[in-house]
Amino acid sequence: MKKSAGVLLFILLLAIVGPWLSPNDYLGTNFDALLRSPQLAGMHLFGTDDLGRDLFVRTMLGIRVTLMVAVVASLVSLVIGVTYGAVAGYVGGRVDAVMMRFVDTLYALPFIFFVILLMVAFERNFLLIFVAIGAINWLDMARIVRGQTLSLREREFVDAARLTGVSTPRIIFRHIAPNLLGIVVVYVTLTIPQAILVESFLSFLGLGVQEPQTSLGALVDAGVNKMEGASWMLLIPASLLAVILMSFNFLGDALRDFFDAKHKQ
Amino acid sequence: MSLLKVKNLRVSYDDDAVVDAISFSVRRGESVGIVGESGSGKSQTVLSILGLLPSDAVVSGSIVFDGQELMKLSDRKLDRVRAVRIGMVFQDPMQALNPYLRIGQQLRQILIQHELATGSDADAKVMAMLNRVGLPDAERQFRAFPHELSGGMRQRVMIASALICEPDLLIADEPTTALDVTVQAQILDLLEDLRDDTALLLITHDLGIVAGRCERLLVLEGGKLIESGATVSIFSAPQHAHTKKLLAAAPRIDRGDILPAVGGRTVLGVERASVGYAGAAKEQLVAVSDVSLSLREAETLAIVGESGSGKSSLVRGLLGLIPMRAGRVVYAGESLHGPVQTRAAAQRRDLQLVFQDPLSALNPQMRVATIVGEPLLVHEPKQSAAQRKARVIEALERVGLTASLLRRYPHQLSGGQAQRVAIARALILKPRILICDEAVASLDGSVREQVLKLLRDVQTETGLSIIFISHDLGVVRSIAHRVAVMYLGRLLEVADTATLFSKPGHPYTRALLAASPVPDPLVAPRGAPLKGEVPSLLTPPSGCVFHPRCEFAEDACREKRPELREFSGARVACHRVADIS
């Protein structure tokens, strides 16, 4: 667990600090330096792309954008999912049944198609990317939170609190919420990779982040096209993407085991 | 020549020995009991015999069964011993049976695996076994799933699975702990009837069970075998201090001081209360039907009953945790009604509840100080943090704990400590009435005694009234002034403790007393156990709900529901109470 967290932190730092260290900038097309493989000359540590732009800086930027999109989107799905799930689980009964039916319905849909439609319809608004990705992912979170809330509601310490006369808001915030924290944290770390993959998929379709901004997904997509001649254009962003995804997944797995162990005591 | 000879058995996890050099033997046909408190290593010992410990267990020593050293056998070879030579019955049949397979399928697989029968021959053998263990309508149970059976029936299936290959040794690990006391008696008798010359190794924490049914006893503490010998000798002349402690703490229904009845004013009155639920398929379940009780100042009223009796539903109804369908509850001249959130603060403060499982009743994310102090936040918000802390410490000391526990979390407490924290929380507002719902059921002997003594002391000092719910008559006898007996939501008998235990009126009360095991091998078993099981709340019997199981039932019992009537110092709801006595 510590290893994953460490790796992620390192990449994050690099992404934030990196571009300042380099003399190049992400926009600077330099037609003298097209498609150079990684080299020290001109500080092109990762080489350049087909427009002569320095790949190191662009990759760092791409990481920033990717992480930002993923984190914000995950937070969106977190907020929607947790609220929805907690309400459904706590209120229970009819309301819960209806709310969950709605979730089941949405779960069955080829949601990505709606996202594509949305993206095409509303002309690639950057904000919309977050919303779209968040809108796909909140379902899982809602289900998990609802399940956990339901079982928490049956736990006797909630009854004890009601008996004592603890107010409902306090019950929700001081009694139920802290017990949801564990599972929510686990799921957020596992949602982030999903969000990253969705964003890269959208970039592949040409619906993601717009030039000259770039994301890891967009870089990978560009790299795929230049695979044969300039393999570094694919390898570098793709491996970074894979490393980030794996780190989040490992972290999520480790957190899940950690919380499980504590409960089993 | 012994059938089983265990020498120097040692089981440890991460260098922590849970079984520490235990040696014992079992002869053919013998019945041996293994007793001890939880954590003493009883289960671990017998699980190692069959090689069923988890993979991180480190096991050493010798286990010789019928001349064969089991420790040296590979898992494959051990398979030939399992079920065929040694059978095992586990504690919780709902967990121990595969919920996804039909009963018949699971059982016949055992025969097939050991090449004892196949096809319709196997089916026939399984059905014969199901009959032998007393399952009504074996054909139907063959095709049923475990969740369709009651607890007692499931355990019978478990026993059938353990005996179907006619092993030489049967190991039963807490086989009746999850069952009602009348069903427990049936199951224990069944084991005795069926085993013939199969040896029995019976593990339990209940000394009453082994007293009547085991020839020899092994007493375990902290992984060590501290005493062993003939049951009669151990009970009459225990040698080890811990054994003596265990015997002293075992609740008895035939001995011990009884609290005299209490006079005084009534603090709580329950009039014709009914509580209902919507069942899984939206049908109406009546959990409590027309129950009237009263509670006096400084009195402990015990409510006893088996599963489905409605005792928990009754108190949850009067507390407002679940809605009451009918009837009144009167406290301090006022009628208590409505859900708990809408009740007056004074009412909420004066009636408190302690639950059975302390670890479930305490918020695992809150520290002890916050847990015990929360009621103060609600009812006395003007107090400063320092004042609150002082009150919390006072409450903890009241229950025999110290301020050192203030910053601990529930999972860092022992069972006894956790339950005492729950009681401290309940008592911090100085309530007038405390309801304990099976509050000591999950505690071991000596810890249980401490908590009971604590309750008695608080009552003496403050005049607290207590409603004590329990299924254990031995515990009830030591703490209650009066006892109410419930069955399937109805009140069958209410009497002073002394009267109830010496002259029980209702046939059900008698059956309960007869089925409660007495930790004394010299006390003769008291008649055949009650037949049948508690019926489902969905289809309660007509007239007197107890009549299908009652040996005295007549036509009147089937037709008309009996009212509680005075009889010989008690109130009994039975048409035939006068004839029976």
Added chain:
Amino acid sequence: MLRYALLRLLGAIPTLLLVIVLAFLMVHAAPGGPFDEERALPADVAAKIEAAYHLDETLPQQFMRYMSGLLQGDLGPSFRYRDYTVSELIGSGFPVSLRLGLLAILLALLVGVGSGTIAALRQGSLLDRVVMSFAMTGISIPVFVVGPVLVLLFAVKLHWLPAGWSGTESVWKYLLPVITLALPQIAYIARLTRASMIDVLSRDFIRTARAQGLGTKAIIRFHALKPAMLPVLSYMGPAIAAILTGSVVVEEVFGIPGLGQFFVRGALNRDYTLVLGIVIFYATLIIALNLIVDILYGVIDPRVRHR
């Protein structure tokens, strides 16, 4: 059992209706129409075209018109591919996508469940860690990377497999697209199976089975496999949705004329009817499959259908 199935079936209908309404609204909410990209037409010609395709009616009217056509099985004409109806287009694209999808799911289940089970049985061993590392990699690399890389490696560099699609009749042309499509699912199912199997194996009734002398093989086959498969079964719904999504990429990368391609083209071209038709088609498929999954769940877990 029958009641359980019927209830599920009834529940599926509102879902389908919701899908149709949502899709319809979204398609029409997109700015721009299907004919905008052509040369600017003189107003009256444009008006006539619009009338011919009923685009001049109000939205509710268009919706009713669409629904009545739908109930008769008519998905309307494609706005872009002028000579074809949507049904024809779906009919031509679907069989290919279906073959790919089915093969991918089969592969994913076989390899995923198999490796997950083995990993669970050898928990903690080297084999377990290797399998799980592969699985981790599988879910960490986007489909549109895997595809081209595989093509580069096996088709271009090694010449073991055909690179294109339409140019060859060889059955081997399915191999790379199917593997690409299946890879993330194999990985996910392997992880899921392993976790589920480990959980089931730790339950009490498995200990009972061991006490009854059933060997490991018999225990897995008879007691553990069915319950362990429940989470995988539940995942089949989302898995199929994921394969549908992935097919868009794979068809693009490998140049396969399947439904996924039609959809993206349709979306970009504002070909309302085509897009709507595909969405509805896929949604119906997914809903039907989820229904089957639900029913199968009831077959395996008796407690669910007895409620």
